[in-house]
Amino acid sequence: MSDPVAGTAGGRVTHRHGDRLLASLARRAWRPLAVVTVATAAASAATLAMPALLAAAVDRVLAGEDVLAAAARLALVLAVMTLADLVCHVAGAAANASATSALRLRLTGHILRLGMGEARRFPTGELANRLVSNTAGAGQVPLALLDTAAGLVTAAGGITALFLIDWRTGLAFVAGLPVALLIIVMFVSRMSGLYDRYQETQGRLAARLTDTLAGIRTVRASGTADREIARVLAPLPDLSRTGHALWRAQARGGWRIGLVLPLMEVAVLAVAGLGVVAGRLEPGQLLAVAGYATLGLSFIEHVDAVMSVAQARSAARRVSQVFALPTQVPGTRPVPEGPGTLSFRGVTVTRDGARLLDGLDLELPAGFLTAVVGPSGAGKTTLAMVAGRLLDPDRGQVLLDGRPLAEIAPDALRDVVAYAFERPALLGGDLASAIAYGRPGTGLAAVREAAASARVDDVIRRLPQGYGTPAASAPLSGGELQRLGLARALVRRARVTVLDDATSSLDTATEAQVTRTLVDGMRGRTRLVVAHRATTAARADLVVWLENGRVSAQGTHRELWTDPYYRALFAAEETSGKEEACPVPR
Known part of the structure; x- marks a missing residue:
């Protein structure tokens, strides 16, 4: 063998x-x-x-x-x-x-x-x-x-x-x-x-x-x-x-x-x-x-x-x-001053012979809420991973305010890029520590503010031990767990926030409230959201439509909606009469 x-x-x-x-x-x-x-x-x-x-x-x-x-x-x-x-x-x-x-x-x-x-x-x-x-x-x-x-x-x-x-x-x-x-x-x-x-x-x-x-x-x-x-x-x-x-x-x-x-x-x-x-x-x-x-x-x-x-x-x-597996070579330079512009230049990612991203060129304006949409396997999750250097591209480079991510020191990069995932892992001990994870020294007031923005503060307060509840044994549903992961990203108040399908388990009302937080509560900060729902795309400043690892089109949701193939991406929502999450690409 x-x-x-x-x-x-x-x-x-x-x-x-x-x-x-x-x-x-x-x-x-x-x-x-x-x-x-x-x-x-x-x-x-x-x-x-x-x-x-x-x-x-x-x-x-x-x-x-x-x-x-x-x-x-x-x-x-x-x-x-x-x-x-x-x-x-x-x-x-x-x-x-x-x-x-x-x-x-x-x-x-x-x-x-x-x-x-x-x-x-x-x-x-x-x-x-x-x-x-x-x-x-x-x-x-x-x-x-x-x-x-x-x-x-x-x-x-x-x-x-x-x-x-x-x-x-x-x-x-x-x-x-x-x-x-x-x-x-x-x-x-x-x-x-x-x-x-x-x-x-x-x-x-x-x-x-x-x-x-x-x-x-x-x-x-x-x-x-x-x-x-x-x-x-x-x-x-x-x-x-x-x-x-x-x-x-x-x-x-x-x-x-x-x-x-x-x-x-x-x-x-x-x-x-x-x-x-x-x-x-x-x-x-x-x-x-x-x-x-x-x-x-x-x-x-x-x-x-x-x-x-x-x-x-x-x-x-x-x-x-x-x-023998090669590690990422850490950068040594500080984060440049800037508003949070993300640039993808000729980014190619290949795994097992398949191109997940294929020479992708893309500019994400600073302060924008950018929604990335596309069918399963289009490369949305891969784009989210290279955006904060969780994954290095095989070719090309990603830049933050003009500086390649590979040149920025890891600690400095983590300070300005925050992530929320579809299935967040709660690390750190109790729920308060889990939300503040990666930002030690964060006070309880800031933790509660982030939890409230993620619409999970009331859930935590109902628990017998509240924010002191051990994270490993907290009785949370999939949607509540996702909101905790979102609170962990919000408490960082980072220059760039990446949400990789981080709201897929939320009900329609909660998802609308969370989206309002992303749109209004984080205005001025760069947000990249992997989206499967038309309502999320509709609230975004910019929608990037991926197909086969390339940008098929980009613009506002209203502009792209005239394309029947774009509308087909959200067909499940239209036919069921409610919002449903598409399969997550892996």
């Missing part, structure tokens, strides 16, 4: 990109990793000293000598090992937490800097899976690599000690090493590819589940729960096959490793035992050989750590695919 995003500007996102990401995590968590490194070095030194000290103590006992000093040294080494292990656990947890949180913050910031078109390259569930699960796996890699490196150093020290005690024992150990290494390399290689497949399938399943939960009302209303369950669980057979393949690979690798290691240890002990019989080795040295052989084989114990690294590399590659 291919990933939603296959590559960067230079090609596919590979494990090499993930490895660079993992290296950056190590740099961010260097302080706790440095503590772990020191503690691990102390633990490794103590571990390597233990067999030699134990052998010396045994030889002293057999010789009838005083063992108090040897016992003291053993106690000291054990204390060092215990303390180092404790420090490793504490600092290791801090390293994992630091690396994971740094990666999540970076990824969250990157996602928030994406243009709207790039952000939609991943389904929401897939993006959440990478942000939560994959970052946690990748964040553990620096510590896992450090542990693995320490294990390999300890194993190398054990093998070296075998040669120092008796070159024959070292040679017996090394003779079986190539076979063990070959088994491990084959095992890790096989498991790494399977982990890739497993995580990709998990992401597909998570994306489908998130989509279904987002549309749960439609599912229940349509009685299609069984069908949705089948759709969500469609990747499950792939997940099961990959999971079983992982288990089989682990089982095959496990019994092979479990067969080779005891044979290697038996061979080393047999050579050491013959050395004791021949008088080359002391009895205590036989004990030391047993200990160092165990340390030499300890690198096998780190196969699990190696496997977790292989799994995390897959996770890091998936995170890197999100980082």
Whole structure:
């Protein structure tokens, strides 16, 4: 299965990109990793000293000598090992937490800097899976690599000690090493590819589940729960096959490793035992050989750590695919002085081979209420998004009072451009904070004034907690929610206000009141309204008629009404006898 995003500007996102990401995590968590490194070095030194000290103590006992000093040294080494292990656990947890949180913050910031078109390259569930699960796996890699490196150093020290005690024992150990290494390399290689497949399938399943939960009302209303369950669980057979393949690979690798290691240890002990019989080795040295052989084989114990690294590399590659999406390059210049004129010059937006806007040239006069109308798919929502730089055009540019939006600093641009959407998300805590969201420090009086202008103040006041009602649990209808989103735009008193179908759920009377606010209450400010109702277009100073991403005509509603094709845009309203919203283009 291919990933939603296959590559960067230079090609596919590979494990090499993930490895660079993992290296950056190590740099961010260097302080706790440095503590772990020191503690691990102390633990490794103590571990390597233990067999030699134990052998010396045994030889002293057999010789009838005083063992108090040897016992003291053993106690000291054990204390060092215990303390180092404790420090490793504490600092290791801090390293994992630091690396994971740094990666999540970076990824969250990157996602928030994406243009709207790039952000939609991943389904929401897939993006959440990478942000939560994959970052946690990748964040553990620096510590896992450090542990693995320490294990390999300890194993190398054990093998070296075998040669120092008796070159024959070292040679017996090394003779079986190539076979063990070959088994491990084959095992890790096989498991790494399977982990890739497993995580990709998990992401597909998570994306489908998130989509279904987002549309749960439609599912229940349509009685299609069984069908949705089948759709969500469609990747499950792939997940099961990959999971079983992982288990089989682990089982095959496990019994092979479990067969080779005891044979290697038996061979080393047999050579050491013959050395004791021949008088080359002391009895205590036989004990030391047993200990160092165990340390030499300890690198096998780190196969699990190696496997977790292989799994995390897959996770890091998936995170890197999100980082590969280009973010909007922030501008640095201030907002120019001016009344709020918006200019679109040769603006072209292409998505999946389709041109949403096609070389569009348009001038929106300052202080005008401009209504954008057109059939579904004409490019109205896309025009609204590029008007405030929620989306960058592929070609052309949008200017505010003569300055390209791409050159204006993001914070400065957000201060002068406000948005209201068809389905606003209430962020910020309670309803007062949700309305003031993006404009911290706004007083309650200004919030209430904006709510009153949006005809939602009376709705909020009827709630038991009023403006202190938690936004997440506020019992609001679709129209009331839209009015809250409109209040959030009004409280900003921005130079330019963009309404993307922000009144589609309002009843006729409320919509007329809100339109009166847009016409009279915001006079002098530039307003761009994606409109589906003739009454909204009729109150506008200028109507822009879009067709296939181009301006078909523009003028006043009265002027355009003479065209039968223009009248057909509002045919639903005429035939039903009431205003009805047209489908929202997506």
